[in-house]
Amino acid sequence: MVGITLGEDHSIRAVTQAPSGNSTAAENGQRPVVLELDGLRAHFATPQGIVKAVDGVNWDVREGETVALVGESGSGKSVTALGIMGLISPPGKITGGRILFGGRDLAQLSQEEMRNIRGHQIAMVFQEPMTSLNPVLTVRRQMTEGMEVHLKMRPKEASERAIELLTLVGIPDAKRRMHEYPHHFSGGMRQRVMIAQALSCNPKVILADEPTTALDVTIQAQVLEVMEGLAHRFNTATVIITHNLGVVARYARRVNVMYAGRLVETGNARDIYTNPQHPYTYGLLQSVPRLNEPRKTSLIPIEGSPPDLARLPQGCAFRPRCRFAVERCGQETPLMALVGPAHAAACWVAASPGGLPK
Amino acid sequence: MRRYIVRRVLASIPVLAVVAIITFGILHLTPGDPAEVIAGPDARPEDVEAIRTRLGLDRPAIVQFGNWIGSLAQGDLGVSAFSGQRVTSLIAERIGPTVSIAVLAAVFAISLGIPLGVLAAWKANTWIDRTVMLFAVLGLSLPAFLLGFVIMWILGIKFQLLPVAGYARLSEGFGEYLKYLVLPSLTASLTLMALITRMTRASTLEVLREDYIRTARAKGLQERLVLFRHALRNAALPILTVVGFGLAFLVSGLVIVESVFAVPGMGRLLVDAIRQRDYSIIQGVVLTVSVFYVLVNLTVDLLYSYVDPRVRY
Ligand SMILES: Nc1ncnc2c1ncn2[C@@H]1O[C@H](COP(=O)(O)OP(=O)(O)O)[C@@H](O)[C@H]1O
Ligand code: SF4
Ligand SMILES: [Mg+2]
Numbered sequence A: 001m002v003g004i005t006l007g008e009d010h011s012i013r014a015v016t017q018a019p020s021g022n023s024t025a026a027e028n029g030q031r032p033v034v035l036e037l038d039g040l041r042a043h044f045a046t047p048q049g050i051v052k053a054v055d056g057v058n059w060d061v062r063e064g065e066t067v068a069l070v071g072e073s074g075s076g077k078s079v080t081a082l083g084i085m086g087l088i089s090p091p092g093k094i095t096g097g098r099i100l101f102g103g104r105d106l107a108q109l110s111q112e113e114m115r116n117i118r119g120h121q122i123a124m125v126f127q128e129p130m131t132s133l134n135p136v137l138t139v140r141r142q143m144t145e146g147m148e149v150h151l152k153m154r155p156k157e158a159s160e161r162a163i164e165l166l167t168l169v170g171i172p173d174a175k176r177r178m179h180e181y182p183h184h185f186s187g188g189m190r191q192r193v194m195i196a197q198a199l200s201c202n203p204k205v206i207l208a209d210e211p212t213t214a215l216d217v218t219i220q221a222q223v224l225e226v227m228e229g230l231a232h233r234f235n236t237a238t239v240i241i242t243h244n245l246g247v248v249a250r251y252a253r254r255v256n257v258m259y260a261g262r263l264v265e266t267g268n269a270r271d272i273y274t275n276p277q278h279p280y281t282y283g284l285l286q287s288v289p290r291l292n293e294p295r296k297t298s299l300i301p302i303e304g305s306p307p308d309l310a311r312l313p314q315g316c317a318f319r320p321r322c323r324f325a326v327e328r329c330g331q332e333t334p335l336m337a338l339v340g341p342a343h344a345a346a347c348w349v350a351a352s353p354g355g356l357p358k
Numbered sequence B: 001m002r003r004y005i006v007r008r009v010l011a012s013i014p015v016l017a018v019v020a021i022i023t024f025g026i027l028h029l030t031p032g033d034p035a036e037v038i039a040g041p042d043a044r045p046e047d048v049e050a051i052r053t054r055l056g057l058d059r060p061a062i063v064q065f066g067n068w069i070g071s072l073a074q075g076d077l078g079v080s081a082f083s084g085q086r087v088t089s090l091i092a093e094r095i096g097p098t099v100s101i102a103v104l105a106a107v108f109a110i111s112l113g114i115p116l117g118v119l120a121a122w123k124a125n126t127w128i129d130r131t132v133m134l135f136a137v138l139g140l141s142l143p144a145f146l147l148g149f150v151i152m153w154i155l156g157i158k159f160q161l162l163p164v165a166g167y168a169r170l171s172e173g174f175g176e177y178l179k180y181l182v183l184p185s186l187t188a189s190l191t192l193m194a195l196i197t198r199m200t201r202a203s204t205l206e207v208l209r210e211d212y213i214r215t216a217r218a219k220g221l222q223e224r225l226v227l228f229r230h231a232l233r234n235a236a237l238p239i240l241t242v243v244g245f246g247l248a249f250l251v252s253g254l255v256i257v258e259s260v261f262a263v264p265g266m267g268r269l270l271v272d273a274i275r276q277r278d279y280s281i282i283q284g285v286v287l288t289v290s291v292f293y294v295l296v297n298l299t300v301d302l303l304y305s306y307v308d309p310r311v312r313y
Helices: A077-085 A111-117 A139-150 A155-168 A187-199 A217-234 A269-274 A279-287 B002-029 B034-039 B045-055 B061-073 B087-122 B127-141 B144-158 B174-207 B211-218 B223-260 B266-276 B279-307
Strands: A003-006 A012-015 A033-046 A049-062 A066-070 A092-101 A122-125 A205-209 A237-242 A254-259 A262-268 A337-340 A343-345
Touching (some): A033 A077, A049 A092, A066 A077, A077 A092, A077 A205, A139 A187, A205 A217, A254 A279, A262 A269, B002 B061, B002 B279, B087 B174, B087 B223, B087 B266, B127 B174, B174 B223, B223 B266, B223 B279
Parallel strands (some): A066 A237, A066 A254, A205 A237
Antiparallel strands (some): A033 A049, A033 A092
């Protein structure tokens, strides 16, 4: 079920439903969209120039489903998530687009209105479990404060729920251990605490920014499993942000690929994995091991490095690293175009009749 | 935790021993013969000799030290060479005003300095921050007595809100007691307050960049909780250190403050004793203040481990 609409910048946008949620779930047999980005832009005004960290991004996520936001480090994934949370710090700010959630545009809300949404309706799990928990407060304190603020729970009630949640995420002896400090927990256990905390107020959406990147490979799978299991159980939509396409293979229904602040490919996970259309996505797949497949004999990293976001080249941002580039790539920026059902890519060659030569 | 406390308390014993030796040394290291000074310029040699014998100054230093420590252990600091009063009772008489001013000054410095520092860090690089920091710089660069006169003039003379000199005992009523304390305490607190404000700002500013502050905000906590629950406790260690050092400065500053506001405290006792070379009193006051320093240090150390669980051994 894909609607094709014309975006602000007249690019074709592949979203799973027309924007603003004006068709209901019942109409098309799909779950309703809970969060939708419509041409989101976030720029940093630095002395070196305007860094266009997020530059016109569209995607959405439906109730209870998992989508992935994938791209190399520096492609704008974290800034996108922080933008949704209203937490981009100066000199950065949202400079355009809409963040549609619950019938409102979050980009227009006041700080206080956003505070009521943060951690309550939209929660976030961060990458660094070592530094994202406060070292001088007990796990109990850090688990319960959100519930006390948003759900108006009494400390005792919140503590009881904290024990339940910590047990659910697989922390043994939670009743005793929650009185300990973060440095008494291993990295994997801390990330479980973060996940339990994020789930504590029954959010509609969880933004998980590289939730397992800092962990050992074996622990990564366990933590993802726990997070996905609970999100499913609580019907929480999850956006898993990662630079490792292999990690999300098993969980995400849709995959959005970002490069240099823009979306370059979007599609159902299966299509992205079996039939990537953008040379960048193709490169990403070659460069990472997959959790659910036997280890490939050789991994091929993408050559070169991401461009300077303050000085983007004319044309396609990926051109300096692209082995399929044609003349047009250096002149015009490719727009998102359908390359298959529910599958779009921003690449001149992929959109041409012959498609990407493989 | 308990073992750490015990160890830390035991560790202050050698420090106290060193303090005792140095305090005793005051008598012998200062120039001039104490017996001659006490006897006065016109005294006959046999009078000086008599005083020397009476004070035990003719005996070997080690014996004198032994005797001194012996009486010290019994809480005896000797008698004033001039008035013959017991040093312990002289100190007891004068310690009330000094401790009152010191405590109130510390309360002022901490309860105003910390929130101001947090505010400045929170509003970093805005006019609020700049204003707060301007006052902090003034507080640090102007001498206490000058500030004392300015405050005395504004609150005491221009607006006649508070008495400008003297001291009222607690027995004369709490309101009266407090009224006389405010001006000297405020004056004594300014330097420490400025120091605490600056350290709190610097330390909080650093902490506000940490990932866990972003986590706290992502939870939708009110800024008040983000700042005072999440940031301040992490910023507390350097602030505590400054409070510890600062209290020592504050107490030395009391000598001047007590003179400016005519408060009959230990500072005045010390100044008078130094003028008269009344060694027992000097030793008694120095010893009392040193014990206070050691206690402050001990408290700061114990607070470290309370504030930051990672410091626990
Ligand atoms: N505080 C900042 N100041 C200037 N530029 C920033 C700042 N934070 C992020 N950026 C820019 O935004 C880009 C995207 O960052 P980010 O969203 O963190 O990437 P990702 O999460 O995909 O690794 C970075 O490459 C950087 O150029
Ligand atoms: S538009 Fe051109 S340069 Fe960009 S990815 Fe496609 S082929 Fe490569
Ligand atoms: Mg990131």
